[in-house]
Amino acid sequence: MSSVAVSIHESYREKLRNNRLGLWLFFVSEAFMFGGLLAARFYLWREDGVVVRPALDQQLGLIVTSVLLLSSYFMNRAETAIAHDDRENFLSGLLITAFLGLVFLAGVVIFEWGGHIKPWDGVFGAVLFGMTGMHALHVLSGVIFILIIWWNGRKGHFSADRHWGVEACAIYWHYVDLVWIFFYPALYLIGRVVH
Amino acid sequence: MGNTKSGIYRIGIVVLVALAALTGIEYIVAVTFNSAAVLFLIALAKAALVLQYFMHVYRLWSEEEH
Amino acid sequence: MSLFSLPAVKGLIAQILGTIAGMALTTVIRALMGLPAWKAEPAWVVGALLGGVAFLFAVGAFDDWLQWMVGKETPLRHGPPPDRPAWTRYFSVDYNHKVIGIQYTVWGLFLLMAGGTFALAFRTELLRSGMQFLGLELFNNFIGLHGIVMIGGILLGVGGMANYLVPLMLGAEDMAFPRLNALGFWFNVPGALLILSSLLVGGWDAGWTGYPPLSARGPIGYQLFFLGVYFIGLSSIVGAVNLLVTILHMRPKGMSLFRMPIFVWGVFATSLIQLTATQLIGLSFLMVLVERTLGMGFFDPGLAGPGKALLEGGGDPILFQHLFWFYSHPAVYIFILPGLAVIGELLPVFARKPLFGYKWVALSSLAIALVGFLVWAHHMFVSGMNPGLRVPFMFATLLVAVPTGVKFFSWVGTIWGGKLHFPTPMLFVLGAISVFLIGGLTGPILGTVPTNMPLHDSYFVVGHFHATMFGGFVFPFFAALYFWYPKVTGRMYNETLGKIHFWLMTPAFWAQTLGQMTVGVMGMRRRIADYDPALGNGMIQAGHVVITIAGFAIAFGVLLMIYNFIRSAEVGKVAGSNPWRSRSPEWQIPSPVPEHSFAAPVTVVGEPYDYGLAGSTYVRMAAAGDD
Numbered sequence A: 001m002s003s004v005a006v007s008i009h010e011s012y013r014e015k016l017r018n019n020r021l022g023l024w025l026f027f028v029s030e031a032f033m034f035g036g037l038l039a040a041r042f043y044l045w046r047e048d049g050v051v052v053r054p055a056l057d058q059q060l061g062l063i064v065t066s067v068l069l070l071s072s073y074f075m076n077r078a079e080t081a082i083a084h085d086d087r088e089n090f091l092s093g094l095l096i097t098a099f100l101g102l103v104f105l106a107g108v109v110i111f112e113w114g115g116h117i118k119p120w121d122g123v124f125g126a127v128l129f130g131m132t133g134m135h136a137l138h139v140l141s142g143v144i145f146i147l148i149i150w151w152n153g154r155k156g157h158f159s160a161d162r163h164w165g166v167e168a169c170a171i172y173w174h175y176v177d178l179v180w181i182f183f184y185p186a187l188y189l190i191g192r193v194v195h
Numbered sequence B: 001m002g003n004t005k006s007g008i009y010r011i012g013i014v015v016l017v018a019l020a021a022l023t024g025i026e027y028i029v030a031v032t033f034n035s036a037a038v039l040f041l042i043a044l045a046k047a048a049l050v051l052q053y054f055m056h057v058y059r060l061w062s063e064e065e066h
Numbered sequence C: 001m002s003l004f005s006l007p008a009v010k011g012l013i014a015q016i017l018g019t020i021a022g023m024a025l026t027t028v029i030r031a032l033m034g035l036p037a038w039k040a041e042p043a044w045v046v047g048a049l050l051g052g053v054a055f056l057f058a059v060g061a062f063d064d065w066l067q068w069m070v071g072k073e074t075p076l077r078h079g080p081p082p083d084r085p086a087w088t089r090y091f092s093v094d095y096n097h098k099v100i101g102i103q104y105t106v107w108g109l110f111l112l113m114a115g116g117t118f119a120l121a122f123r124t125e126l127l128r129s130g131m132q133f134l135g136l137e138l139f140n141n142f143i144g145l146h147g148i149v150m151i152g153g154i155l156l157g158v159g160g161m162a163n164y165l166v167p168l169m170l171g172a173e174d175m176a177f178p179r180l181n182a183l184g185f186w187f188n189v190p191g192a193l194l195i196l197s198s199l200l201v202g203g204w205d206a207g208w209t210g211y212p213p214l215s216a217r218g219p220i221g222y223q224l225f226f227l228g229v230y231f232i233g234l235s236s237i238v239g240a241v242n243l244l245v246t247i248l249h250m251r252p253k254g255m256s257l258f259r260m261p262i263f264v265w266g267v268f269a270t271s272l273i274q275l276t277a278t279q280l281i282g283l284s285f286l287m288v289l290v291e292r293t294l295g296m297g298f299f300d301p302g303l304a305g306p307g308k309a310l311l312e313g314g315g316d317p318i319l320f321q322h323l324f325w326f327y328s329h330p331a332v333y334i335f336i337l338p339g340l341a342v343i344g345e346l347l348p349v350f351a352r353k354p355l356f357g358y359k360w361v362a363l364s365s366l367a368i369a370l371v372g373f374l375v376w377a378h379h380m381f382v383s384g385m386n387p388g389l390r391v392p393f394m395f396a397t398l399l400v401a402v403p404t405g406v407k408f409f410s411w412v413g414t415i416w417g418g419k420l421h422f423p424t425p426m427l428f429v430l431g432a433i434s435v436f437l438i439g440g441l442t443g444p445i446l447g448t449v450p451t452n453m454p455l456h457d458s459y460f461v462v463g464h465f466h467a468t469m470f471g472g473f474v475f476p477f478f479a480a481l482y483f484w485y486p487k488v489t490g491r492m493y494n495e496t497l498g499k500i501h502f503w504l505m506t507p508a509f510w511a512q513t514l515g516q517m518t519v520g521v522m523g524m525r526r527r528i529a530d531y532d533p534a535l536g537n538g539m540i541q542a543g544h545v546v547i548t549i550a551g552f553a554i555a556f557g558v559l560l561m562i563y564n565f566i567r568s569a570e571v572g573k574v575a576g577s578n579p580w581r582s583r584s585p586e587w588q589i590p591s592p593v594p595e596h597s598f599a600a601p602v603t604v605v606g607e608p609y610d611y612g613l614a615g616s617t618y619v620r621m622a623a624a625g626d627d
C-alpha cells in the first residue's frame, strides 16, 4: 500500500446520500426500459387503429396484482421495523415479502405462461412474454436481494441508524411493484379484447 | 400519525387499503366503460402513493438520518 | 510473476470457459426437455452471455460486493497491488479513477484503431468499381463492425476523459462509487470481445443499425453483436449513475452549478442521455435477440401466418427503428457534448481570455441533451412510418441548431481579440471547430424532409456524420489527449510531431468528408460494395480515390500520435505542474497526479474562466498558493 490512509473520510451519511441518489438514478434508467416495453405494447397491440388486448385470465391478473401490493406492505413494515430496532418484525416482514414475491412469480410463470398464449404466438405472445418476462426477472432478483438481506439481518447486521442495505432492498422491491402498477392495466385491462 | 412505529405501520395499512381500492376501481372501469385515459390516471395515482409512502422519494431532498 | 496471475488474463480464460460451459448447459437442458440436443443459436446466446459474466467475476469486478453479500465490510483498496509490479494495476480491477480513466482511454484508442482498420480495408476495396479482394459478405460485415467498434471506442474515449477529469476538476479524491466505476470499465472488455468475435460465427451484415427483418434472419454473429452492445450499454449506464452522483454531490465548497468547469457541464448533460436513452438500444437489441431465439414476433413481419393476425401475425420493423433511434440519435450527443466542452475548456486557456457567455454555453449543453430526445424520427423520414410525424420531427430537428449555434458564438467570441497561442492542443481545437462546422451545416440539410429524401442512405449522410463525429469528438479528444498528457505523465509530448499530426490529419479529413458528400451527391449509396464507374460523369472513381488516400493519411497521423505519446513518456521534457497556466484545480497539483490527488481540500472562490482579469482567483487550496 502506498500512501497514508488519510483517504476518503466519507461519513456514513455522505455515503448514504450518494447511495440513495445513485439507486434512484438507476430507477430512472430502468423506467426508460420499461417505458420502451409499454410503447411496444401500445404500438403492436392494435387492430385497425384500435388498441386491443388478448383474452387473459382476469382472476389470475387480479390475484397476482393483489399479492404484489400486499408484499409491498410487508416490505414497508420490515423497513419501518428495523428503523425502530424491532428485529422480529423486520425479519418476519422480509420473509413474508419474499414468500409473496414467490407466489407472484408462480402465478405468472406457472399459470399465466401456462395459458393458451405462447411466446411465439404473434405479437400477443411476444409482448406478453416480453413484458412479464422482464418484470419477472426483476421480481426474481428482488426476492434474492430480500433473502440476502434477511440472512444478514438474522446474523445481527443492520441497526436503526445503519440499514442502507435494507432501505435499498425495500425501495427496489417497491419499484418492481411500481412497474407492475403500469403493466397490469396495460396487459389486462386497456383495449378491446380480441380472441 | 407521526413517526412512531405503530403510526408508520398504520400509514402502511391505509396506503395498502387505498391501493387495493384503486385496483378494484380499475377493474370496474375496465369492465364497464374501459377508458384508457381513466385507467392510466388511476395507475398514476397508485404510483404516487407508492412513491411517497413506500419509497419515500422525499428522502432524496430532505436531510434525514438513516 | 506469471502471466496467468494477471486479472485481465484470468478474465479472458474465464470468458472462454464460460462460453463453453454455457453451450454445454444449453445442450443438456435441451436434451432434458426432449428437444434435439444441439442447436447452435441458443447455445451461442447462453454461452456468450455466461462467458461475458464469467469474465467479470474472474477479473474480480464483483469481489467486494460478494463479500458484502455475506455481511463482511471491505475497506476501499488503494494504490498499486502489493504483490505485483505497479503496471499490473492497469490490467486489474483498480478503484482509482485516474487508473480507470487511463484504462478507458487506452482501450478506447485500441478500439478506435481496430475499427479504423476495418474501414481501411473496405476503403481499399472501394478504390475501384467492381470487386477486388473483399467478398460481398465480408464487405458488409466490415462496414457494420467499423461502425459499432468506432462507437464503442468513442464511448470509451468519453468515459476516459470523464473519469479522469471530473473528480480532479471537482477537487474530489475520487468518484462517488469507485467499485461501480471499475465495473463500468470492465464491462467494455468482454463486450468488445463479443462484438469482434462475431466474425467467427458468420458475422452480421446489416450495418451497425442492425435493422430487422435482416437482423432477425441473418447468421449467429448478430447474437454476439447484440450481446456485446448490451454489455457496453451497461457500462454507459453505471458510468452515468456514477458521474451524475459525483457531479451533484461532490462539488467542493463554493462551486455552485454555475461555477463548474464547462467540461463538467458537458459530462453532466452527456450522462443524463447515457443514463436514460441507452436502455432503449439495449431493449431493441434484446427484442431481436429473443425474436431470433424464441420466435417472439416483435419485428419481423415475415413471421406472419394466415388468419388470426394478432396471435399469429408478425411484428413491425418500424417499431424497431423507433426504439433504436430513440437511443441512437441522442447517442450522437453523448459523443459530442464532452468534446464540445473540451473546446470550451481549452479556448480560454490558449486565448488568455474569459469564456464568452459561460452560462449560455453551460445551459446549451443541457438544451441539446433535452431537445435531442425529440428528434429521433429524422432518421426515418423515408422508412414508411406515419407520414404525419415527418413535419414535427423536422421542426424539432432544426431546433437543435439553436443551442448548437450558441456554442459557435461562444467560441468565436472567446477567440475574438484573444492573445492566441498555438500549441498542438489549440490547433486541434481550431480544427475541431472547422470540422464541426461542416457537420453542423449539413445536419439541417438532412433534417429537412424534401432534401432528406434524395440524400437518405447516400454517401452524403456518411460525410455528414463523419464531420460531426470528428469535429465533435475525435478532434477534441485528440486536443484533450495532448492537453492533459503532461498532467497524466508528468512529461511534455513532442510538439513537432504533434503539429505534423495536426497538419496531416486536418486537410485529410476535410478531403475525406467533402469527398464523401460529393460522391454521395453523384449517386453513391452507402453500405454498397460496388458502384457504377459512370456516376458523376465518370468522376466518382476519383472521389473514392481521394477518400481512401485521406483515410490512410488520418490513420498515419494517429499512429504518429501514439508513437509520440509512448516515446515522450520516457524522453519528454519534464512538464511541471502547470505548463499551460490553467486555472483549473487539476493543474494546481503536481504532475503526474499523486495517488490521492489533492493534499488539501479545494475551495472555489471565483469564476472558472476569468483569464487575464487582474487579481481573479478560481480555486484556493489550503496549502498551495493561488493561481
Ligand code: HEM
Pocket (backbone or CB within 6 Å): C209, C332, C333, C335, C336, C378, C379, C397, C398, C400, C401, C404, C439, C440, C441, C442, C443, C444, C445, C446, C447, C448, C452, C455, C456, C457, C461, C464, C465, C468, C469, C472
Ligand atoms: C446540427 C444538428 C444535426 C442535424 C440536424 C442532423 C441531422 C441528421 C439527419 C436528418 C440524419 C439522417 C440522414 C438520413 O439517414 O437520411 C443524420 C444522420 C446521422 N447523423 Fe446527424 N444531425 C446533426 C448533428 C449530428 C451530430 C452532432 C452527430 C454526431 C456526432 C450526428 C451523427 C449522425 C449519424 C451517425 C448519422 C447516420 C446514422 C446512420 O444512419 O447510420 N449528427 N443526421
Ligand SMILES: [Cu+2]
Pocket (backbone or CB within 6 Å): C328, C329, C332, C375, C376, C378, C379
Ligand atoms: Cu439523428
